[in-house]
Amino acid sequence: MKQNLSCIIVDDDPVSRKILERLCITGNIDILAQFPGALEALPFLQQQCPDILFLDIDMPVVSGFNLLDKLDTHPCVVITSGNTEYAVTAFDYTVTDFLKKPVTADRFKRTIEKANDYISARPEKKDNNNLVLKSDGKFIRLSSSDILFIESVGDYVKYVTPDKKIIVHGTLKGVEESIKDLNFQRVHRSYIVNTHFIRGFDGNALQIANYLIPVSKSHKTEIIKQIKSSGRI
Amino acid sequence: MRHFEFSQTLDASFLNEVYEDDLAYAVEIFESFLETLPAGLLQLEEHFQRGDIAAFRSVAHRLKPSFSYVGLTGITNQMASLEKSCLVIQRLEESATLYQQVVKDIQASIPAIKLEINRLKSHIQLEAKP
Numbered sequence: 001m002k003q004n005l006s007c008i009i010v011d012d013d014p015v016s017r018k019i020l021e022r023l024c025i026t027g028n029i030d031i032l033a034q035f036p037g038a039l040e041a042l043p044f045l046q047q048q049c050p051d052i053l054f055l056d057i058d059m060p061v062v063s064g065f066n067l068l069d070k071l072d073t074h075p076c077v078v079i080t081s082g083n084t085e086y087a088v089t090a091f092d093y094t095v096t097d098f099l100k101k102p103v104t105a106d107r108f109k110r111t112i113e114k115a116n117d118y119i120s121a122r123p124e125k126k127d128n129n130n131l132v133l134k135s136d137g138k139f140i141r142l143s144s145s146d147i148l149f150i151e152s153v154g155d156y157v158k159y160v161t162p163d164k165k166i167i168v169h170g171t172l173k174g175v176e177e178s179i180k181d182l183n184f185q186r187v188h189r190s191y192i193v194n195t196h197f198i199r200g201f202d203g204n205a206l207q208i209a210n211y212l213i214p215v216s217k218s219h220k221t222e223i224i225k226q227i228k229s230s231g232r233i
Numbered sequence: 234m235r236h237f238e239f240s241q242t243l244d245a246s247f248l249n250e251v252y253e254d255d256l257a258y259a260v261e262i263f264e265s266f267l268e269t270l271p272a273g274l275l276q277l278e279e280h281f282q283r284g285d286i287a288a289f290r291s292v293a294h295r296l297k298p299s300f301s302y303v304g305l306t307g308i309t310n311q312m313a314s315l316e317k318s319c320l321v322i323q324r325l326e327e328s329a330t331l332y333q334q335v336v337k338d339i340q341a342s343i344p345a346i347k348l349e350i351n352r353l354k355s356h357i358q359l360e361a362k363p
Contacts, residue, residue: 014269015262015299019251022258058294082298082313101298102309104250 005112005119006139007052009034010041010067011080012059016101020054020080023108032138038067049075049132049139052115054099057081057090068093072130076118078111129182133159133168140166144182148197148208150175152190162209187223188216195226237356242345243304251302256353263350266303267343270296274336281325281332290319300339303346311335 007029011017017034024031032050035041039062045053053075057064064081068074079090082101090098096118097111129144146161152172159166172192176184183195191213193206200207201223205214215223237256239245252259273296280289297312315335318328325332 013295013299015266015302018262018265019302022255022261026255058291060288060291082294082309102247102251102301103298104247105253106250 004028004030005051005115006030006032007054008032008041008044008050009054010038010059010064011054011056012036013056016056016080016103019103023103023105026105027108027112029112038062038064042067042070045071045074047141049073049141051075051119051139052096053077054080057086058083065089065093073132076115078115131159131178133166135166135168142166144179144184144194145196147184147194148211149191149193149213150184160211185219185223185226187219188214190214195230198227198230201227235356235360237353239304240345240349240352243349244301244306245304247301247306248304256357260350260353260357262302263346263353266299267346267350269299270339270343273299274339277332277336281329284325286319286322286325289325290316293319304349305339305342305346308335308338308342311338 005028007024009017009020009024009031011020011034014036017036021031021034029052032048033041033044035044037059038055042062045067055064055067055077057079058081064079065086068077077093077095078097078099079086079095080099080101080103081090084098084100087098097114099107099111131142131144131147133140133142142159142161148160148162150172151158151160153167155169155171156167157170157172157175159168172186172190175192176186179192184192185195186192187206193208193213197208198206199209201215203220205212206223207213236254239248248259252262273292276292277289277296280292293312293316297309297316300306300308300312311331312335315328315331318331319325322328
């Protein structure tokens, strides 16, 4: 089943937020949150990554552009502004669309078509050392350096960090592809480990934090080589 | 539901484009507009009295599109002129005439907005009857 797109709305004008809210509801777009300013939105965007960010520019204290400057990576951005003079700068930020206020239903539909095109053509959601995972309908940003190991559980994969477990739909093969340049190694058909956290190896299992992760015969030679070269044990 | 004709004192064509016969939505936005407008105008006045051009311009910019959502596209244009004037003036007094005219026009338009809310509600009620 096709999942709804998700979004957040950042605008200091309550009427404009209401208009966008209604247009999103009509267009089956899930609104994860609404913020009256960029400062309020920043902590949310550092933790989660919605599909679309509806962003006003002229806001008190921190402008929409300043907010984009503060983000390492950003979702599909739709600028909503009454001032077309911002359009040129907006496209320098590679935004998906510029929605001039006041917004009409017809124009909004075209914006969503553009956003859909952008999202479906977008590569794996990964930026430098961060992974963006979709779990329970929400996007969660996770630093790869926080992951102890990743476990396959049926049609799902579980990302385990020292303080949380995040379960997402997918396969370890798909995960391997998205983290191939990072410090991870497949050690079993059901496990990928962050080699940085290996604390011991008894010949059959790796000790990672308080977990014992089984190592399959086919991966044993590679993991021993890895441990020796790192000099950690 | 029978088509609702927005009042010709408002920009009916734009209102049709925005609300596409979703009249409950129109009522929601019109009421929200009336609810938030006094605070916005008060902010505008405070910044004007203080002579704070940047803050005045920022509030004018924020309020600007909301007038269109209730069919007052003319006031959106006036607000745009007011906002633009802030980029060239040295003191807010220079925009006083324009500002006072905009406020006067806004105040004069409020009864029309209230009337339209009542018309919308009556139409919705009438159409809901079996």
